[in-house]
Amino acid sequence: MQGLVWVASVLLVAVLARVGGRKDRLQSGSSKQSMQRQLCNGACAISLRAIHLGVSIHRAFQAWVQSSLSQAGLDVRELLEGDDNELVAEKRQQIADLLSSLPQRPAHLAVVLPDSREDIINDVEVLCASALLAKVPRLTIYTRDTSMKDSADAISSRLCKSKMVARAFGSTPQIDLDIGSKRAGCSSGDTGGMLDERKRGGKPDICVSLWSRNNGYPALSALARELAGQARNGALRARQVDEAFVADRLADPLGHCHPDLVILVDDLACLPEFPPWQLQNAEMVQVSSSSTADGSLGRITFGSLARYAKVSRRWGR
């Protein structure tokens, strides 16, 4: 009896799923499928939906567990901005020692943030402090839109006055901020804003770039247009354009390498038009954007650095 009930309920749901589900094959006028095939397809459609539901529940549970664990974890902002006492200073030193002991660190760290980040200036500050603490000399922050570049002056001013950044470095660092069309910088005693190249002596302690989509695909097509114009004017032959030539034109103006580590802060494992040429040597770590809502970008950066430290780079060999 129980078996009959089970069979009847499966058949009923399969019929409903098939009738109420995908209609494209029947509507397209292709050959009619047998009832048996339709029921089978209906049962498979239900199974697929059940699998989707199961995976969603599993992921939601994992995210909840992760969120619970992270609430008890490290908050870089609190650590670097909190009152200076022995306990905090000791914790700061422990983290700095731990980061120094990593067998490899990226020379260039890139963080991809979603466009809808509420407080982008805070995020840049935390990331800059985390990079200084980890002794990463180059930091790139990418958003697809130009919202960061529009807030460049505010970001520059915040970085120059930031207690968090100063504590992460141990003193006020010399920061070179690259916003594409202009450069800004700050060092000890400055209040931010534009600086003449001559005033900035020596190598900056960290170079921070704010990238957007314009640094990627449009830049490549602009380069193609420029070279095509030169070729038309006779200043260039096409056979001169090879990979080394293009690499030279797209090299970092400050001589840094392309990003070694890209942290993708997004629920989707998709890059939102990050500059493709610059991805050639990058390792990628994806972090859910909901896990950064409580300002834990710093902790996520350290976790990604720890993961990067274990990577074996073979360079094709």
Added chain:
Amino acid sequence: MLGLLLSHPWCSCMVLLLSVASYIGVAGTARTATTEPALPFQQRCRAVCGFCATAATRLLVRIVTQGPVPRHVAFIMDGNRRYARKSQMDRVSGGHYAGFEKLSSVLEWCRELGIANVSVFAFAINNFGRSAEEVGALMRLAEEKLVELADRSVAENNRYLRIRVAGNRELLPAGVVRSAEYAELVTKDATAMTLNVCFPYSATDEISCAIRRVVEDAEDGAIAELAAIGEDTLEQRLRIPGPDLDILVRTSGEIRFSNYMLWQSARMAYIQFVDVFWPEFSFFHMFRVLVSWQMALRSINKRKAQMGLSPSAAAAAAPSS
């Protein structure tokens, strides 16, 4: 419903046995390294496991094709050498031969799933830095297997597979170039599925070549208006111009792009790093990737619409059988 099914003891036992047998069958297909003759009982067990694996694969194909299916999937076939070390095979070529066998299986899965375009990263330009012995073995493998794939496609499957070799052929020995040209020629009329074999390939080389072709066309006057040179102009001149990449899968657990299809991947391709060596990549892993992509598809298309990109895939594929 599931509870009713599993509450019956016979049903529970059958489901459990079938699951174990199909897992062994599907997951164990890669472990064919042994050359010792099997005992009759072992042969029967393998036959049963193989049957269960085939049945399980067909069922999962049926299930997953009820939802949207990607148009273009790319694989970075990483982990062959480590697999060879782990399985105590010939380190120079054993892993790569096992990798080719896995590629054949994956192509079969993609055909059943209705995935129209598959791109595989067979050999990177910087792989020429490996030992001469290994590079030679890989070239011989390519020369032999490109012809084999093409002939198989023509003979068995009614020309279902079109093969394109995307890469810088100037770096290849003459024998491999001939095999590539042969494979492309005999399969050029196939329309069901396209296989892009990236050999030897790097994304930066691809982009540089696209820029050079634009410059050549500007020199020749084929591009009249320089202001019209845009992203589409470059994209049409890439080695793998389209369709848009839906899913990029990298095996072996490494989390990098290794200079593969960067232009295509950075445009909202769904990126999955799978922690198994390529010869151990099973249909279960493929199934998980596809289900994960299906669940993310709505968000991906929404973002693409905001970015002005064309939406991903998504007509459900007609199962081939």
